[in-house]
Amino acid sequence: MTTPLLEVRGLSVSFAGRNGMIGVIDNLSFQVNEDETLCIVGESGSGKSVALLSMLGLLDPFSSKVEGSALFKGQDILRASQKTLQDIRGRRIALISQDPMTAMTPVHTIGWQIVEQIRAHTDISSRAAWNRAVELLGEVGIANPRMAAERYPHQLSGGMRQRAVIAMALSCNPSLLVADEPTTALDVTVQAQVLDLLRRLRRDFGSSIVLITHDMGVVAEMADRVLVMYSGRIVEQGPCDAIFDDAWHPYTWGLLDSIPPLDGPRPERLISIPGSPPQPDRRPPGCVFGPRCRARLPACSDLPPRQIAHGREALCFVDSAGRPAARSRISSNMDQPA
Ligand SMILES: Nc1ncnc2c1ncn2[C@@H]1O[C@H](COP(=O)(O)OP(=O)(O)OP(=O)(O)O)[C@@H](O)[C@H]1O
Numbered sequence: 311m312t313t314p315l316l317e318v319r320g321l322s323v324s325f326a327g328r329n330g331m332i333g334v335i336d337n338l339s340f341q342v343n344e345d346e347t348l349c350i351v352g353e354s355g356s357g358k359s360v361a362l363l364s365m366l367g368l369l370d371p372f373s374s375k376v377e378g379s380a381l382f383k384g385q386d387i388l389r390a391s392q393k394t395l396q397d398i399r400g401r402r403i404a405l406i407s408q409d410p411m412t413a414m415t416p417v418h419t420i421g422w423q424i425v426e427q428i429r430a431h432t433d434i435s436s437r438a439a440w441n442r443a444v445e446l447l448g449e450v451g452i453a454n455p456r457m458a459a460e461r462y463p464h465q466l467s468g469g470m471r472q473r474a475v476i477a478m479a480l481s482c483n484p485s486l487l488v489a490d491e492p493t494t495a496l497d498v499t500v501q502a503q504v505l506d507l508l509r510r511l512r513r514d515f516g517s518s519i520v521l522i523t524h525d526m527g528v529v530a531e532m533a534d535r536v537l538v539m540y541s542g543r544i545v546e547q548g549p550c551d552a553i554f555d556d557a558w559h560p561y562t563w564g565l566l567d568s569i570p571p572l573d574g575p576r577p578e579r580l581i582s583i584p585g586s587p588p589q590p591d592r593r594p595p596g597c598v599f600g601p602r603c604r605a606r607l608p609a610c611s612d613l614p615p616r617q618i619a620h621g622r623e624a625l626c627f628v629d630s631a632g633r634p635a636a637r638s639r640i641s642s643n644m645d646q647p648a
Contacts (some may be wrong), residue, residue: 352539404479421459469500550621605636
């Protein structure tokens with residue numbers, strides 16, 4: 311069996327609140343393999359960004375407590391020295407954030423910023439780094455890369471800026487690209503182009519990708535494997551095809567039902583999951599999704615069991631025998647309040 315590129319085990323995160331520590335992420339375990347795209351999906355507030363920042367050692371240690379481990383090629387990021395961390399984060403794992411402006415400084419040209427990134431991790435000359443920066447801008451689909459390299463971030467469109475950030479992320483040939491909602495700030499056409507670019511880069515550069523999104527449509531297009539988060543927990547994970555063909559967790563059913571159909575008439579309204587996720591300090595006892603779940607059983611006030619089979623897992627009481635009936639109950643109940 312090959313070692314995963316990244317293996318997260320028992321990751322829990324809490325933040326200091328007014329009345330003590332508040333648990334936000336609870337015992338996440340998952341892995342990212344070589345040459346794959348893992349999509350982490352969930353509604354706003356489900357803990358996707360905190361999970362990602364914590365596993366990269368990017369949370370403020372004074373206001374947060376992180377437990378567990380995140381082994382990158384066998385080395386625990388959460389216990390690494392600052393020097394090792396800087397090396398891993400700059401050269402081997404690259405982060406692409408929602409807002410390209412946060413990854414760039416407004417006072418230097420795009421080319422200069424990519425050159426700095428390259429030279430921080432390699433000892434090539436400035437001229438060679440500049441040529442590489444221009445080449446990378448061309449590789450991410452910027453039409454006139456030499457001219458773009460001379461521009462300041464505010465002189466490029468949002469889509470071009472995100473491409474420039476991706477070029478910067480690729481500048482040191484990372485093994486893992488971590489992208490937190492990289493298309494949220496972009497319009498629909500540009501979103502599709504950036505997703506297309508990520509797919510092409512995975513093929514050409516061979517980097518694995520962790521992609522955070524709240525959009526199951528993006529998951530369908532991008533993922534090899536999917537991890538579904540709800541209220542700081544993984545409620546389901548498995549291969550993308552398996553999740554789309556036969557999701558196990560009622561929360562995943564809800565996410566899937568909210569995808570607009572690609573063809574045919576658009577329904578008057580899309581099915582949405584009633585209610586909203588609990589605040590981390592107001593989680594219900596038992597199953598966290600219980601109060602919103604239309605397949606709820608009396609047992610759901612206890613902690614749900616972890617069902618594991620064929621590289622998949624889900625945190626739910628509804629077992630394989632009860633799933634079809636429970637799911638049809640959900641569709642027939644969709645007009646009634648929870
Ligand atoms: N620094 C912090 N201190 C306290 N609580 C925090 C902090 N950062 C995040 N949280 C809480 O952690 C929970 C998860 O937030 P997170 O940003 O990870 O969600 P998300 O799934 O990424 O949402 P979105 O899709 O809106 O970005 C939220 O309840 C949020 O309020």
